[in-house]
Amino acid sequence: MPFVVLFLGIALLLVLIIRFKINTFLALVITAVLVALGLGMPMDKIALSVQTGIGSQLGELSIVFGFGAMLGRLVADAGGAYRIATTLINKFGKKRLQLAIVLASFIIGIALFFEVGMVLLIPIVFAIAVEAEVPILYLGISMATALSVTHGFLPPHPAPVAISAALHANVGRVLLFGIIIAIPTVYIAGPLFTRLAQRYAPSAFERKGNLSSFGEIKQFKIDETPSFGSAVLTSLFPVIFMAITTLYQLIFTNGELPKHPSSLDQFIAFIGSPSIAMILSLCFAMWSMGWRRNRPTKDIMTSMENAVKSIAMLLLVIGGGGAFKQVLIDGGVGKAVATMFIHTNFSPLLLGWLVAVILRIALGSATVAALTAAGIVAPLMAQAGVDPALMVIAIGSGSLAASHVNDAGFWMFREYFDLTVKQTLSIWTVLESIISVVGIIGVMLLNVVFH
Template identity: 40%
Template sequence: MTGLNVEMLAAADPPLISSAGNAQLGIAVLVGIAVLVVLITVFKLHAFLALTLGSLALGATASAPLDKVITSFSTGLGATVASVGVLIALGSMLGKLLADSGGADQIVDTILNRASRRSMPWAMVLIAAIVALPLFFEIGLVLLIPVVLLVAKRGNFSVIRIGIPALAGLSAMHGLIPPHPGPLAAISVIHANLGITLALGLVVAVPTVIIGGPLFSKYAARWVDTTPPEGLIPERPSDSLDKRPNFAATVCTMLLPVVLMLAKALVDIVVDDPANSGQRVADVIGNPLIALLIAVIVGLFTLGRAAGLGRTKLSVILEESLAPIAGVMLIVAAGGGFKQVLVDAGVGHMILDVTKDWSIPSLLLAWLIAVVIRLATGSATVATISAAGLVAPLAQGMSTTHVSLMVLAVGAGSLFFSHVNDAGFWLVKGYFGMNVGQTVKTWSVMEGILSVVGLGCVLLLSLIV
């Protein structure tokens, strides 16, 4: 990072709210993150409140006037909701349609019916990857657990051999692929191109999931032999439906927003003429908001009406889809506020100034920062948003592809070694009937593998693109 980058950043930024030097700003960052960690892990405070108080602590330590800190936080919060909030809502609607229409069950049953015993772990990865595209991790986990337990029981498989691939697919999608909240927020904060990030994210996710899923599960199944609790298999949504959506239509609906966003990125690269009518059309339908909106509208027919659901039921499904995401949206919004306080206090300038002579690659630094916050807070979303805010200045002057790779480096770091301060750790432990040690040997190690392999793929791509 050169002095020119620092000058460009100074010219582009509004006046700073703090005149603190690098040392004081560094202490302010540590204080802000420490407040986050203590409030989340010790006092079990909701991440939204922790991020809000952490932002105030950071600004106060940086000797910034608190009224300006509040304004900065509010500005970042509003901007994040405007850019990411609607996308999260639309993604949640699409995911709810997929689950309640029986479309997810149709995907699962179709793939499992065609999979051989040998290919079953690979089938579970495929199922998890498709189903997880529009679903949050916790929802996808609850949806797939019955499948994992049924397949393990009927086929006499180890639960770990079948479950780890499904968990790997879910987790990788959650950390690397938009429209999941973490990647979306990082794209907004770092100002990355969504289509290119999505394309590169898929390239990174494939080898990452293969190594962390089917391949690792071979060894994990040898280390841990567990029997899930009885009566844990809940009723599947399609069990109460007279019919289910068609498999091909369901898959096409799930992939529609991804295809539209990738098409926009491809057209922008090939045509590269803003006046071209074809590119203007692609820019509109490939816009994340429009792409997801189209998918939701199409899903009302290909998923909802195909399952025999009436207008009233579909209206209820869409309404119910918004309640579970309120907490996630507030966390993401507060993360945007935290990021804005970092920027307005001058932390971006400080990071550029301090790291300009370092030999450590920016992508590796981004991953390490996300890893530290993930280990400390237990939240992949908090780690992604906080780390993105810290490393965003490093993207100044990078190419479009490398900015997207920085988003993926942060996303990979946010997955690292989930342990006892992560809600996902306890979900997996409970569903699979494992003790803490067994959960660490399987789930935690798998998350570490996904993170490290993801970083390796990102660094390799940085040498190629």
């Protein structure tokens, strides 16, 4: 019975979002309440379950997500993203343009959310493609791959941080494993896939792109932008803090905080927690991309306010995903999944990936798919003794699969590269699916190595 209710709940969510164009946050909360009723939860407990789901989801994430958006916007508005991209391209030269684009997108992708990174990088990619006389899509695929992989695999992005919180995974380990898996994934789904795509979809590579869809694009003079080192350091500041904590704990404390930590242990754990890392990083960004460059405090605050406005609804959607997840847990769906698979040899990591793939295809949103999958497989994971960090990346990989017409990223890619729907399906949907499959293969290999 729980599975019937879950299936009907997901179907209702789809109908509300796709057919009736209901706001995703509203649709998630309505569906969560109706699913709770269908699962037979006591009526006086449903509101508390929904509130707990939203609250637990947005507790730490609101700082990480909000401050991350502000940091990214400060780097972008100062011209830091432009400097990173152009410097790498000048250094690598025309022959290795794809590698330059991958590196630029990877660095910028860690600091910025997928949509913001896309908006920032595409004008630069267009300009370089025209100058180098190569198809725009030749560079665009590598750019989109790097942005998508950082979005799905690496903290401080919202989905990996949110799933880490839901599964009690060490964020530093998620970052470490994520980078190990991300490097081959970006190469295979980026430069390697581009060669294949040029053969089976040559017409897509003849498109000239559509810059008009961006509206007004901010122009930068290179000598007015921050230095390359300053822009990279600011972008990677949160990652540096998390990496320091992870490496310290792996070397000195067996990967976790000891029962009786020293002052140094406590300090290292303090700076590496995602929320503190983001607070420290934002303070540094306000100086390096603001006051140091003689920007008035009012301008800095305007950039930060605009960043928050752009992510407000996305934050609510993530909260709605948390409500749906909590109802599934409290209503017994998670236990039902655990019971169903308790006597099988099916890997929990593969199950987490598969559940996320199905939800991604059904719902469109990678973040919502990931959160819902985390809620469903959490009880099973505890029984199987799986590394929570690997489960985070398995679910993150699954949540990127088969992006199609119900995903905003699909339409962004189509619009910016001026493709037909068929061409977008043959390039973007295949690209996202390759990332997903290579990601889970990487997770399974790491599981063998570290188990």
